[in-house]
Amino acid sequence: MLEASALTKRYGDKTAVDHLTFSVRPGIVTGFLGPNGAGKSTTMRMLIGLDLPTEGRATVRGRSYADHPAPLHEVGAMLQARAVHPGRSARDHLRTLAATHGIPSRRVDEVIDLVGLRSVATRRAGGFSLGMAQRLGVAAALLGDPATLILDEPVNGLDPEGVLWIRTLLKRLAAEGRTVFVSSHLMSEMALTAEHLVIIGRGRLLADCSVADFTRSAAKNTVRARTPDAELLRTRLAGPDVTITGDDTGDLIVSGRTAEQIGRIAAGLGIVLYQLTDQVASLEEAFMEQTKDATEYQAVA
Amino acid sequence: MSADFVTPSPAAFHGRVTQTRVLHSEWLKLSTIRSTYITAALTLVVTIGLAIVTCWGQSDHYAWMAPDLKARWDPAGWSQIGFTFSQLSIGVLGVLTVTGEYTSGMIRATLGAVPERWPVLEAKAAVFGAAALVLSMIGCLAAFYAGQTMFAGKHIGTTLSAPGVAREIFGTAFYVTLVGLFGIALGALVRSTPGGISCLLGIITILPLVARGLPENWYNALAPYLPSNAGTDITRLYHTPHTLYPWPGFGLFALYVAGTFAVATVLLKRRDA
Numbered sequence: 001m002l003e004a005s006a007l008t009k010r011y012g013d014k015t016a017v018d019h020l021t022f023s024v025r026p027g028i029v030t031g032f033l034g035p036n037g038a039g040k041s042t043t044m045r046m047l048i049g050l051d052l053p054t055e056g057r058a059t060v061r062g063r064s065y066a067d068h069p070a071p072l073h074e075v076g077a078m079l080q081a082r083a084v085h086p087g088r089s090a091r092d093h094l095r096t097l098a099a100t101h102g103i104p105s106r107r108v109d110e111v112i113d114l115v116g117l118r119s120v121a122t123r124r125a126g127g128f129s130l131g132m133a134q135r136l137g138v139a140a141a142l143l144g145d146p147a148t149l150i151l152d153e154p155v156n157g158l159d160p161e162g163v164l165w166i167r168t169l170l171k172r173l174a175a176e177g178r179t180v181f182v183s184s185h186l187m188s189e190m191a192l193t194a195e196h197l198v199i200i201g202r203g204r205l206l207a208d209c210s211v212a213d214f215t216r217s218a219a220k221n222t223v224r225a226r227t228p229d230a231e232l233l234r235t236r237l238a239g240p241d242v243t244i245t246g247d248d249t250g251d252l253i254v255s256g257r258t259a260e261q262i263g264r265i266a267a268g269l270g271i272v273l274y275q276l277t278d279q280v281a282s283l284e285e286a287f288m289e290q291t292k293d294a295t296e297y298q299a300v301a
Numbered sequence: 302m303s304a305d306f307v308t309p310s311p312a313a314f315h316g317r318v319t320q321t322r323v324l325h326s327e328w329l330k331l332s333t334i335r336s337t338y339i340t341a342a343l344t345l346v347v348t349i350g351l352a353i354v355t356c357w358g359q360s361d362h363y364a365w366m367a368p369d370l371k372a373r374w375d376p377a378g379w380s381q382i383g384f385t386f387s388q389l390s391i392g393v394l395g396v397l398t399v400t401g402e403y404t405s406g407m408i409r410a411t412l413g414a415v416p417e418r419w420p421v422l423e424a425k426a427a428v429f430g431a432a433a434l435v436l437s438m439i440g441c442l443a444a445f446y447a448g449q450t451m452f453a454g455k456h457i458g459t460t461l462s463a464p465g466v467a468r469e470i471f472g473t474a475f476y477v478t479l480v481g482l483f484g485i486a487l488g489a490l491v492r493s494t495p496g497g498i499s500c501l502l503g504i505i506t507i508l509p510l511v512a513r514g515l516p517e518n519w520y521n522a523l524a525p526y527l528p529s530n531a532g533t534d535i536t537r538l539y540h541t542p543h544t545l546y547p548w549p550g551f552g553l554f555a556l557y558v559a560g561t562f563a564v565a566t567v568l569l570k571r572r573d574a
């Protein structure tokens with residue numbers, strides 16, 4: 001269980017995180033989304049006490065992270081993939097972290113096996129590929145068998161196999177009852193992994209909802225109708241809450257009427273329909289729609 | 302991969318962070334990096350090598366030395382000349398012990414594991430200080446005996462039991478160790494490798510040289526209190542004008558190091574990682 005209440009971070013006169021309040025529940029994967037510079041990494045650093053909040057409070061199971069006597073058993077975090085001395089082997093890196101909590105070497109070998117690094121565990125980490133470094137970061141996060149995981153863009157730079165691996169792992173960790181908080185830029189990725197979403201832009205909370213709710217509310221639901229009698233259908237569908245646009249294929253794009261209603265009306269008129277489909281905006285579109293006013297860095301058109 | 306992998310094997314651990322464990326962790330960090338061993342080996346070779354070369358040269362000069370110089374003959378001091386190198390190698394290694402973590406990003410993992418933070422710096426200093434002390438003791442003693450064999454033929458050497466000699470030898474080892482700790486403190490303060498090394502070299506080697514540019518009475522008043530001038534008073538047998546006595550000088554240097562440490566510790570706790 002993670003909680004942020006009115007969490008705020010200012011760097012000089014730049015407000016990176018602006019009165020964020022949200023909580024992250026155990027047992028599910030919670031996606032943390034926002035465009036570049038939204039304040040995701042900053043929020044995560046404050047959650048584990050690396051950055052001090054300017055205002056507000058971040059807690060792990062009701063206490064500040066730093067007040068836990070065995071923080072690695074509380075929270076496992078991966079904030080950046082390459083956080084390893086390049087001259088040290090993966091195994092030695094994990095041993096140094098394990099030693100602070102008296103975690104036995106057996107556990108170090110266990111997490112090495114878990115992330116599939118056994119064959120390279122004694123090689124210098126400086127030579128690791130991004131994917132390998134990412135796996136080492138995950139191993140470090142799992143070392144203390146933590147109740148909560150905080151991962152900053154764990155799929156960045158991973159190949160499809162690696163992405164699938166992370167996705168499966170996160171779901172499994174959540175299914176074991178852990179709190180899993182994962183940041184990403186990609187709504188589509190989170191839709192496949194997360195059950196709940198916390199979306200921020202320019203440091204402010206934009207949405208805190210389930211993935212299903214987000215999809216339902218943010219998507220512009222329209223119906224596409226293809227018919228040789230487009231003009232007739234258009235006049236008969238018209239109404240106060242209905243907007244109908246066409247596109248270059250000659251299809252009607254209708255909002256304000258369901259596919260069932262359109263089908264009945266067409267049948268009543270004896271109009272032939274070649275196609276009648278619900279159009280759900282992609283999650284990525286919905287996400288961009290949601291954050292478009294809160295994008296930090298935007299290309300000038 | 303089966304699900305039981307994530308959960309640890311039975312009866313695994315329920316450890317909390319303790320100072321002893323942080324010490325163990327810091328010891329693992331120091332001992333699992335190749336540069337530690339390379340620096341240690343290089344330091345020993347150069348310290349002993351310089352002792353042999355310098356003492357061999359001085360044994361040759363001795364016959365032509367002016368009487369007043371002969372009166373201040375310091376055969377143990379000549380054997381310790383290698384500290385000019387080892388203070389830099391150990392000092393730079395001290396800086397790197399801290400700044401290496403900032404450069405690699407490891408510091409976030411370290412401070413995440415030990416959010417109280419100051420035990421990390423304390424443990425780094427303790428582990429590094431102990432290792433540097435052992436290494437310097439070995440280096441200084443070996444350099445002493447190697448140097449004295451160069452003097453033996455002319456019977457101008459000395460022994461460890463002669464007055465002041467043990468203080469010179471062990472004092473040199475203490476001084477080098479303190480420079481290593483100074484490196485750690487400066488590294489923690491500056492948090493960047495080039496910055497930390499520049500500060501260390503600036504204070505230890507450049508500052509005394511720059512001070513020579515001052516008017517003489519200013520220099521004489523100021524020079525004894527410069528960190529490395531004060532710290533190295535312990536490495537010489539005879540007292541010279543405008544220097545501090547061995548232990549007061551050493552004590553002052555220790556105060557500088559301790560002060561830097563105190564500031565670094567407070568900042569470590571306060572600054573964002």
Ligand SMILES: Nc1ncnc2c1ncn2[C@@H]1O[C@H](COP(=O)(O)OP(=O)(O)OP(=O)(O)O)[C@@H](O)[C@H]1O
Nearest residue numbers: 011014016034035036037038039040041042043185
């Ligand atoms: N140490 C710092 N000093 C000054 N500004 C900072 C610092 N850290 C972050 N910022 C600023 O705070 C804002 C939020 O940054 P943050 O890295 O948290 O965003 P993010 O959501 O993680 O972005 P990305 O998706 O690109 O990783 C940015 O504008 C960034 O420039």
Ligand SMILES: [Mg+2]
Nearest residue numbers: 040041042152
């Ligand atoms: Mg980020």
